[in-house]
Amino acid sequence: MLLEVLLVLGTLLIYFLFSKKKEETLPFKDGWWGRGQKPLTKEDSSIRPFKVETTEEELSDLFRRLDQARFTEPLENSCFHYGTNSVHLRKIVSYWKNQFNWKKQVEILNKYPQFKTKIQGLDIHFVHVKPPRLPEGRAAKPLLMVHGWPGSFYEFYKIIPLLTDPASHGLGDEHIFEVICPSIPGYGFSEAPHKKDFNSVSAASVFYELMLRLGFNEFYIQGGDWGWLICTNLAQIAPNHVKGLHLNMVSVSKLGLTHLLSVLLGQYFPGLFGFQDEDVRRMFPFLKKGLYRILSESGYAHIQATKPDTAGCGLNDSPVGLAAYILEKFSSWTDIEFQNLEDGGLERKFSLDDLLTNIMIYWVSGCIVSSMRFYKENLQKGIGTQKHEKLTVQVPTGIASFPNEILHIPQAWAKKKYTNIVSFHFMPRGGHFAAFEEPELLAKDILQFVDKVEKEQLWKKKGE
């Protein structure tokens, strides 16, 4: 046993000594993701207004499937430990059929202007909201916000007004934003790639082109879940265009000897590893909060990273199955303790209307399978093996660390990759779906971050 431990440590030591994070930029990834061959003619780069629509047929098909849903009784006293509890799911389905009003929700979706434009062969959908009023002589700061899985552009609908019109919501009007929320290709109303290998760098490149096409030369970017990775890549591709990067989730993929030691000893010598008290509180006991949590929560990622077309097949055919799959994440990623509740704690932080609207976006666009493929395209070669994972980020970065996020990454670890962390705050409450669940907290953190960057003109320095 000791020999094994020593061997492992020895290997890690050697690896650690020979690996160093580099500071080069990530190359822009051009591509053609449309069907068949890339046409010789120039791509249509017009920006076309778009409105979400629905039909009676769509609704009656949905209701028929909901009516004929086949449920399986849960085990006695299993709450949400085995996944989404089907007794509670039945109640949600009943609400979905009888009270949820999709037509009304579509109107809500359409209250912000949406557009589509073709980039690298794909129709990219995005929401573009300009401030309703701008004081004399002021310009709105462009802010790109990227969603993740199983979310969508809809997650930002509550935070958008706080950023485009902060004054009306009790937040200072020093910084006013115009917000752009695209849908990742393969999600919602953005076309799904027809070719293999569309990964986070591809998405970042597409969104970079989008921002340039909209006429923005300098902008802020914000993201969590896949949005975290896409925005990180964007900051690596175009550091001269990204004024600031704000994240509500961070992950590290290059683990070395220091990480191992800090996991083993960090509880006892926090100062030695740069851990703050709150870090220790959130990370330890590490087996329970780190390793076991990853194992028990990552089954979906494992199957989606290997067999997405199989995993999503039934979900595109059964709205109830799709709801069960997605709602489970809104339960355990908002608060892991919600697993102990019979209703999964779903309605404690979200309204059923909001949850179902997000699910409906996956349903009406039929995008569940392509959304899952993103996992395979990013993870199939393993974690920590890709070029962008070895590069650092020099752009001014702000991190909002929410307590119920799936995994807590301390600043000590994050700063190895994000070399220019301007603000790192422990948020008082909230989980993975920060913008959806705690829009005000997140908006405040974004504002104070932007304030720091603007005041100190940090984007010009870029942390050399």
Add this chain to the structure above:
Amino acid sequence: MDDVAGAVPEKRHRGRESRRGDTGTVSSLGAAARQARADMWRDVLPNAWESILSRIRSFEYSQKNAVLVPAAALGVGGMLLYWLRSGHKIKTIDMGDGWWGPGERPLKGKEDASIRPFKIETSDKEIEDLHQRLDRFRFTPHVEGAAFHYGFNSTYLRKVVAYWRNQFDWRKQVEVLNKYPHFHTTIEGIDIHFIHVKPSYVPHGRAVRPLLLVHGWPGSFYEFYKIIPLLTEPAKHGLNEGDVVFEVICPSIPGYGFSEAPHQKEFDSIATARIFHKLMNRLGFREYYIQGGDWGSRITTNMAQMLPQSVKGLHLNLVFIARQSLGRLICIMLGAYVPWLVGFTREDVRRFYPYMQKNVYDLLRESGYMHIQATKPDTAGCGLNDSPVGLAAYILEKFSTWTDKSFLRQDDGGLESKYSLDELLTNVMIYWVTSSIVPSMRYYKENFSKDPDLSAHNRVGVYVPTGIAAFPQEIAHVPRVWAKDVYKNIITYSYMPRGGHFAAFEEPKLLAQDIMQFVQKVEQL
């Protein structure tokens, strides 16, 4: 004082009760143990003899002695007898007990032990509902050049669905299923389904041996339909492996197919093993052969560990082994260059290497389903119980990749090169009409939660005669030298020429031959 002699055997008796996963200190077999005992007697004997002699010389008749002496003699005699018998005791796992029905276990009344004949039925309504769902399946185009690398290819799936909708005849398949007699019986609160096939004709002089075949996931009792006739009537099918003919019992694991799903948590392979022992008992068998692959391998192994005296022989087409240790790691590193040094045969090397590719990457690529089913079965199965096409894609993907890994590169997953669509869809239909996909997935959570690497019982070992059929396209290859760590009494270990995970379904003749060969050898022991 009087019962000192009598008390000692009892204390030893308590200490001997083996608990699950207990490494214990009783090492019973082996020359080393016998040698130690021999040494002990050599030292103790002279002194003991002396004291007994002097005792006898000074013996005075008295009432006290009249009681003491016979009691002591009995005590010593008992100890001797016990010690002699314990030399042949082997470790077993605790049988335990369980209740899986809804609510509390009823305090009064014995369980209904009747065995009720059963016929699978279908209805117009069931078929109509299925057709409607097939008709309104929503299909997602795959990326260009996907083949089966992203999972089940949706273009090929469309063809399968078209066949299912227009040509597959479920009523006919139900008749096929009913050609063997089905039964239900209640054990530990749930209805256990099984088929029981007796040979229609037993030639003079042949013994009929009971054989229990246990399926796995995502299979069912139906996987054995082609091998059953080869085992019950070998001569008719050109097999002539000795004098044995079988009567075959194929149960459905609780939660699968027509067996009721457990209503309580923690229904694992130990509980299944116990229930299957009770089933065989109820059918009147005291000694029987057992065979299994996938979960069936795990369950039959547990059965052999639980009641070795009832298991005449254990045959497996898949072996689960414990997590790697340093010794194994060295074995793996050296085995590629000096296989003979670590006990690997040339065929072992051919199947086992390159190590990382075949045993790490391939397993990671294929185990996503296992990961999600072992953590969130109710979520994973929810949509599949509602969408028959989703269910078919999920299940048939395994029939493709686990039959031959190279099938991943084919646009149609190579499915029809080894199976007919009728057979494949019949298996899927069993999951569909019984709504058993979610309980079948829960089995993963119940087993893996307690024992993440399925190794607890490997320490207990398996001592009954074991036969292993190693198929070349099985998901992972286990060399004989490693299997021996757990299966202490391997009688046969065969490298099969072809075939994958679903051995009975895909290569029934090869498997039947191997089973018969194995049983023949066991009968001669």
